[in-house]
Amino acid sequence: GYKGLNSTSPTFDFRIAAETLGVEQLQELEALSRTAEIDAEKEIFKLENLFWDMDILPDDLKFFSDGDIHINVKKINVGTAIINDVGFDAGFRDGKMISSPFQATVGDETFKGEVALDFESDTPSVRFSLNTDHVHIPKLLQHFNITSPIYATAGHFGVEFTLRGRRAIDILKLSEVMVKIENGTWRVSHIGGLGETEITVAEALYTTSPEKPALLKVVGYIGDIPVAINMTENGMFTHDLSEPFFMSLEVKVAETDLKVEAHLTVQEIIQSDLRLHVSLTGDRMDSLNTLFGLNLPPLGPYEISGKLNSTPSNATLKNMLVRIGKSQLKGEIRVWGEKNSDGNLKLPAYVNSTFTADSIQLRDFKLEGWSPFQDIKQRVAEQTAKIKTGGISVESPLIPIVKGVNDEEEELKSLFNPQFTRYIEALLSVEVKEVLSGNDKLGHGLLTARLKDGRFMVDPLRIDIPGGSLEITAGIKVSENETDAEITMNIEHLDYGVLARRLAPQSAMKGWLYLDVDLRSRAENQKDLMQSASGHFDFGVTPERLDAGVFDLWAANVVTSILPLLTHKEESEVNCLAARFDMQNGIMKHKEILLDTTKVQVHGRGEVNFLDQKIHLRLLPHPKKPQFFNLATPLVINGTFSDFHVGVNTGDILGSVVRFITLSLIHI
Numbered sequence: 001g002y003k004g005l006n007s008t009s010p011t012f013d014f015r016i017a018a019e020t021l022g023v024e025q026l027q028e029l030e031a032l033s034r035t036a037e038i039d040a041e042k043e044i045f046k047l048e049n050l051f052w053d054m055d056i057l058p059d060d061l062k063f064f065s066d067g068d069i070h071i072n073v074k075k076i077n078v079g080t081a082i083i084n085d086v087g088f089d090a091g092f093r094d095g096k097m098i099s100s101p102f103q104a105t106v107g108d109e110t111f112k113g114e115v116a117l118d119f120e121s122d123t124p125s126v127r128f129s130l131n132t133d134h135v136h137i138p139k140l141l142q143h144f145n146i147t148s149p150i151y152a153t154a155g156h157f158g159v160e161f162t163l164r165g166r167r168a169i170d171i172l173k174l175s176e177v178m179v180k181i182e183n184g185t186w187r188v189s190h191i192g193g194l195g196e197t198e199i200t201v202a203e204a205l206y207t208t209s210p211e212k213p214a215l216l217k218v219v220g221y222i223g224d225i226p227v228a229i230n231m232t233e234n235g236m237f238t239h240d241l242s243e244p245f246f247m248s249l250e251v252k253v254a255e256t257d258l259k260v261e262a263h264l265t266v267q268e269i270i271q272s273d274l275r276l277h278v279s280l281t282g283d284r285m286d287s288l289n290t291l292f293g294l295n296l297p298p299l300g301p302y303e304i305s306g307k308l309n310s311t312p313s314n315a316t317l318k319n320m321l322v323r324i325g326k327s328q329l330k331g332e333i334r335v336w337g338e339k340n341s342d343g344n345l346k347l348p349a350y351v352n353s354t355f356t357a358d359s360i361q362l363r364d365f366k367l368e369g370w371s372p373f374q375d376i377k378q379r380v381a382e383q384t385a386k387i388k389t390g391g392i393s394v395e396s397p398l399i400p401i402v403k404g405v406n407d408e409e410e411e412l413k414s415l416f417n418p419q420f421t422r423y424i425e426a427l428l429s430v431e432v433k434e435v436l437s438g439n440d441k442l443g444h445g446l447l448t449a450r451l452k453d454g455r456f457m458v459d460p461l462r463i464d465i466p467g468g469s470l471e472i473t474a475g476i477k478v479s480e481n482e483t484d485a486e487i488t489m490n491i492e493h494l495d496y497g498v499l500a501r502r503l504a505p506q507s508a509m510k511g512w513l514y515l516d517v518d519l520r521s522r523a524e525n526q527k528d529l530m531q532s533a534s535g536h537f538d539f540g541v542t543p544e545r546l547d548a549g550v551f552d553l554w555a556a557n558v559v560t561s562i563l564p565l566l567t568h569k570e571e572s573e574v575n576c577l578a579a580r581f582d583m584q585n586g587i588m589k590h591k592e593i594l595l596d597t598t599k600v601q602v603h604g605r606g607e608v609n610f611l612d613q614k615i616h617l618r619l620l621p622h623p624k625k626p627q628f629f630n631l632a633t634p635l636v637i638n639g640t641f642s643d644f645h646v647g648v649n650t651g652d653i654l655g656s657v658v659r660f661i662t663l664s665l666i667h668i
């Protein structure tokens with residue numbers, strides 16, 4: 001029919017209703033549609049002819065008739081999936097397709113939207129919107145026999161875009177895009193498949209429009225910890241592709257800020273040749289442990305920044321700054337790998353790090369009892385994380401949020417986790433011109449560390465101290481069933497007052513420490529290494545003052561506890577203390593124990609048992625000046641490292657009395 005007596009445009013009302021459409025019917029409709037295509041359209045949509053300056057939309061495409069098309073199909077079988085309740089009501093007026101609703105259901109998820117076309121205006125446009133509730137990406141793709149590369153869900157998902165222009169470059173510059181997600185989840189897999197982190201997305205919104213920067217805002221949680229993501233870029237979909245792409249990203253989580261800035265050309269993006277400026281700042285490194293399943297030390301405040309150059313096979317972080325407290329290191333990290341025949345990166349990956357510093361202040365590196373062999377469950381129970389959001393401080397248990405492949409909570413990973421070490425080979429070199437400890441100047445420092453074949457090696461850590469040296473080499477390898485480790489340590493002429501002032505800055509302690517340690521161990525549990533250690537442990541001390549109140553060590557407490565008994569409470573100073581122990585399977589047995597004071601000289605024997613942390617020592621004093629009533633009764637030290645007692649045995653007293661009487665009779 002016609003719209004009216006004065007109109008030359010025909011009108012129509014076209015309806016399609018079907019219970020089921022299968023693959024065969026769809027192919028027939030496709031063949032029918034091909035006969036209506038004009039040659040110009042065929043050329044337009046050939047992808048091999050597509051480039052930025054070509055016309056995407058034809059100049060002469062218009063709708064000659066006004067009317068409506070109604071499509072209702074109960075079920076469409078596309079071969080791999082069933083699409084139900086398909087509906088489309090299209091209206092055509094004045095050469096345009098006005099806003100026309102459509103809907104379809106896949107599985108339990110219903111999609112609704114609208115589409116409008118305007119090819120009559122000088123600037124043609126396409127408007128499209130789509131909304132759905134309770135979308136589950138893996139389940140949705142499963143209907144089409146597609147394995148989802150990500151795990152993501154949304155309570156609500158909506159997208160709207162308006163495309164304007166004929167050429168591809170005009171469409172990108174003039175278009176508007178809005179994507180919104182509410183009440184969603186997103187699981188991010190860790191490198192090497194070491195578990196995953198689940199992010200709860202309260203709201204995510206991406207918007208971009210002509211002449212304005214694109215904005216992405218995400219507000220959500222990782223566990224109970226708020227996370228906020230803000231990104232600004234000059235229109236990934238709408239900016240002039242002849243100009244560099246700019247992007248600024250900021251992530252705030254667990255009192256940590258990650259910032260990334262980039263200026264990239266289209267060619268660099270296509271070739272994955274990326275150049276970014278990256279910075280990570282925070283109050284304490286260990287605030288990230290609960291997020292990423294790590295066991296980082298409680299160092300901070302800290303900053304890590306640099307320029308990241310990345311290609312598909314390597315990445316380099318140059319002009320790096322690593323700041324902890326007031327200490328600063330500069331250098332670079334390079335990560336690279338080899339590719340297999342399929343073009344995929346082969347493991348292990350290689351990491352090479354080099355840093356230098358003019359000075360390092362040891363007081364900036366307070367570990368607060370941290371250990372790489374930390375009992376994570378105990379530490380988690382003792383700590384809480386302060387989560388700051390909008391000025392409100394919320395106390396939340398520091399519990400692991402990371403989930404493993406079985407979707408169960410895992411313990412936070414040790415730095416020596418074999419699942420991590422098998423994927424990386426690394427070399428670290430650090431050189432410091434001057435190492436400081438408070439006001440104490442120690443001297444030049446050098447650290448070389450490597451990870452190869454699952455074994456961590458420190459070879460060496462060396463500090464040139466005034467008049468002496470400190471050198472440590474160590475190694476550890478953690479496998480699925482056991483841990484083996486070794487350490488050698490040599491200290492020559494170290495003023496242990498430096499160590500005391502690290503614990504008590506006002507301490508006046510002064511003295512010299514000598515140490516020679518060579519130990520090997522193998523144990524099922526990393527915490528039990530000392531209980532199965534073997535080797536030797538030799539040390540010597542020449543103190544000016546030894547104060548057990550500063551060093552919370554059983555060895556210092558033993559010395560200060562026995563001095564009054566050895567000297568009968570007379571004032572006495574320690575000249576030197578030396579001991580040599582052999583160690584087998586966690587038990588140190590004496591080779592030589594000598595304590596020399598201004599009043600007495602003491603020889604000892606005994607053992608220190610790390611299996612049950614018990615001490616058993618027998619000390620025999622010898623006064624330096626003849627004493628008529630000197631009984632020379634041995635002292636016995638028994639107990640644990642933290643709770644021991646010093647006394648004499650009844651038998652030793654009796655023996656001393658007998659010796660005294662016998663010697664007295666001889667001299668009569």
